[in-house]
Amino acid sequence: MILKYDVIVIGAGHAGCEAAAAAARLGVHTCLVTMDMNKIAQMSCNPAVGGIAKGQIVREIDALGGRMGIVTDRTAIQFRMLNRSKGPAMWSPRAQCDRERFIWEWRHQLDTTPGLDIWQDQVMELLTEAQENTTLTDGPKRRVTGVRTLWGVDIMAPAVIITAGTFLNGMLHIGRKMLPGGRIAEPAALRLTESVNALGIRSDRMKTGTPVRIDARSVDFGKMELQQGDPVTHLFSYMHGTESIDSQYLADPELFSRDCYASPRRPRTEDFLPCWTTQTNSECHDVLRSGLKDSPLFNGQIQSIGPRYCPSVETKLVTFADKDSHPLFLEPEGTDTNEMYLNGFSSSMPMEIQIEALRKIPAFKELRVYRPGYAIEYDFFDPTQLHHSLESRLCSGLFFAGQVNGTTGYEEAAGQGLVAGVNAAISAGHHATGTDLSTAAAARPLVLGRDEAYIGVLIDDLVMKGVDEPYRMFTSRAEYRILLRQDDADRRLTPIGHSIGLATTSRLDIWKRKEKAIDDLHALLRSTTMKQDEINPYLDEIGSTRVNRSVHLDELLTRPGVTLAGLQELRPELRADDEVTEATEILIKYDGYIRREREYADKMHRLEDIKIDGHFDYNSIQSLSTEARQKLTARRPETLAHASRIPGISPSDINVLLVLLGR
Ligand SMILES: Cc1cc2nc3c(=O)[nH]c(=O)nc-3n(C[C@H](O)[C@H](O)[C@H](O)COP(=O)(O)OP(=O)(O)OC[C@H]3O[C@@H](n4cnc5c(N)ncnc54)[C@H](O)[C@@H]3O)c2cc1C
Numbered sequence: 001m002i003l004k005y006d007v008i009v010i011g012a013g014h015a016g017c018e019a020a021a022a023a024a025r026l027g028v029h030t031c032l033v034t035m036d037m038n039k040i041a042q043m044s045c046n047p048a049v050g051g052i053a054k055g056q057i058v059r060e061i062d063a064l065g066g067r068m069g070i071v072t073d074r075t076a077i078q079f080r081m082l083n084r085s086k087g088p089a090m091w092s093p094r095a096q097c098d099r100e101r102f103i104w105e106w107r108h109q110l111d112t113t114p115g116l117d118i119w120q121d122q123v124m125e126l127l128t129e130a131q132e133n134t135t136l137t138d139g140p141k142r143r144v145t146g147v148r149t150l151w152g153v154d155i156m157a158p159a160v161i162i163t164a165g166t167f168l169n170g171m172l173h174i175g176r177k178m179l180p181g182g183r184i185a186e187p188a189a190l191r192l193t194e195s196v197n198a199l200g201i202r203s204d205r206m207k208t209g210t211p212v213r214i215d216a217r218s219v220d221f222g223k224m225e226l227q228q229g230d231p232v233t234h235l236f237s238y239m240h241g242t243e244s245i246d247s248q249y250l251a252d253p254e255l256f257s258r259d260c261y262a263s264p265r266r267p268r269t270e271d272f273l274p275c276w277t278t279q280t281n282s283e284c285h286d287v288l289r290s291g292l293k294d295s296p297l298f299n300g301q302i303q304s305i306g307p308r309y310c311p312s313v314e315t316k317l318v319t320f321a322d323k324d325s326h327p328l329f330l331e332p333e334g335t336d337t338n339e340m341y342l343n344g345f346s347s348s349m350p351m352e353i354q355i356e357a358l359r360k361i362p363a364f365k366e367l368r369v370y371r372p373g374y375a376i377e378y379d380f381f382d383p384t385q386l387h388h389s390l391e392s393r394l395c396s397g398l399f400f401a402g403q404v405n406g407t408t409g410y411e412e413a414a415g416q417g418l419v420a421g422v423n424a425a426i427s428a429g430h431h432a433t434g435t436d437l438s439t440a441a442a443a444r445p446l447v448l449g450r451d452e453a454y455i456g457v458l459i460d461d462l463v464m465k466g467v468d469e470p471y472r473m474f475t476s477r478a479e480y481r482i483l484l485r486q487d488d489a490d491r492r493l494t495p496i497g498h499s500i501g502l503a504t505t506s507r508l509d510i511w512k513r514k515e516k517a518i519d520d521l522h523a524l525l526r527s528t529t530m531k532q533d534e535i536n537p538y539l540d541e542i543g544s545t546r547v548n549r550s551v552h553l554d555e556l557l558t559r560p561g562v563t564l565a566g567l568q569e570l571r572p573e574l575r576a577d578d579e580v581t582e583a584t585e586i587l588i589k590y591d592g593y594i595r596r597e598r599e600y601a602d603k604m605h606r607l608e609d610i611k612i613d614g615h616f617d618y619n620s621i622q623s624l625s626t627e628a629r630q631k632l633t634a635r636r637p638e639t640l641a642h643a644s645r646i647p648g649i650s651p652s653d654i655n656v657l658l659v660l661l662g663r
Helices: 014-025 054-064 068-075 099-111 192-197 282-290 313-319 351-358 410-432 437-443 454-465 486-500 505-527 532-541 553-557 564-570 578-589 591-606 626-635 640-644 651-660
Strands: 002-004 007-010 030-034 048-050 076-082 092-097 116-120 123-130 142-149 154-156 159-162 171-174 177-180 203-215 225-227 275-279 327-332 339-346 369-371 374-381 398-400
Touching (some): 007 410, 048 068, 048 410, 054 092, 068 099, 092 099, 159 410, 192 203, 313 339, 486 578, 578 591, 591 651
Parallel strands (some): 007 030
């Protein structure tokens, strides 16, 4: 059988779902091929979305018109804003989700997207042809024409996106037992890597792992600490954050595609569930130590590199040998299940060791589990062989997104998926009109800057620096953190999303109304003064120095401890929607930092080619990291742009050099 489409997406994980939804919504006929339709957007590990820096990515996806934020809001069973004690650049929303509902909400999103078909099958092979009409001497010599599946179907399209996650030649490990698989109880995808390698695209191996799933009925919750979520003031989608919704928006499926809301702006809250915490102890560690000889991480069975920031419990035991306890978080997997996820206990130890070790913890004395933790090794492709559009440099029309590019995490995958989906649609669109794809697609792809989005930082890091371990996003990877806050992804990206046709007009209108509300509130704060008699009781209450004259409220707000919510109590005319209040307060309080980073960003744009060779004795610059001093001394880059592309040279090292250059 032969099927014809404009865009094919291989794999319905977090990257594939965003990619397929984005491509189809841009009007190209899209086929999402996946191995199991009942596991669409399956959360392979923790059923949680967001977290530090990842929460910002989800808001960026939403601001651009993607789907992950909406799906998360609709299926969350707990929300928290992490890093509240730090500055707003660090605030990161996180939600615990109902795993099954997450899958079905994504199914619903895809099933109701016009122009998008789902085909359940396994892609075995890429179909390609020699590139014709290329004007580039060193450009791709081949272009993709489609895929061939396990059931012998040829699906033809001028653009193909590979989002196969951890499935490519996947190998599962539990103790000394090894089984081929893409995830527990799912087959590995064979032959596709080899088909990609045949195009000259390099692959390598990485590893990740997941903890045991616990039966809640066997847990003594009285011996654990309760961890409640926050009251729901923050959701991921900006479509829920407006004060009122006009009837003109009622037809927008982003707002009203489901009737599961008590109110259109709020997710259900009646199902919200708490998490629980406890810790490992020395008895538990003794049991784990007794199993180290059979641990695939330590007996040579696993050779590939795993996520450094998400270590297994046995790695923690060996790395931090002096510690006799590590924190554990027991998190619900959903509202209709007894299954719970034990965060902090990722392991590939033999299953009896995992269970016996846990039974040494008071809350788990009677423990029963649904399945043990396990590790998986899988293939990924070298992302330095990609353009920033996520299109291959070696094969036109072939795009890569998600874990196959060496990243880890649902949010990182989804962000790449959206970019690849948009760019594949553009590429296919050019092809359909007969334009030379290799030049036309490269001319106007969606590429986000490092000062525009964490998604831009992520893709730039992948393409320019490559990966030698699973890449996870952190706020420290972004040199312009204060410009990339979770509160203002709509400011940064909704106009871009609308201009490419992904963000709906109602989304843009909602952003414009919010922008006006912020501007109005800002102006009101600038023009309003308060007399000392009125403000001093509040300043006394928060322990701030009294004033002896009338003060402008915007000036007052720059003081530590003074909040806009506090001023709104005194002056009801300042009251506004929660998100408007938060955004306005941040803009005023952090005005100096925001301006400074904007200036740095603009300088970086202008100074990309500044010559630095022979300028510095790097070893004497203490403010550079040790790694930067060594690598800059060894490599002697000619320009700042070259320096910034050396792996191990961080954006803050570049900022140090900029400052020393007096720029
Ligand atoms: C055991 C385990 C533990 C993990 N632990 C963590 C963690 O601690 N922290 C973290 O951030 N991330 C973790 N992850 C990674 C996280 O699951 C991924 O980063 C994320 O799911 C990647 O999304 P993706 O869309 O790239 O791929 P996936 O979510 O893996 O989706 C891939 C999809 O492609 C389909 N597919 C694959 N090959 C084919 C083919 N040939 N034809 C058709 N369909 C195909 C699959 O069926 C699947 O639907 C873990 C993953 C696993 C498996």
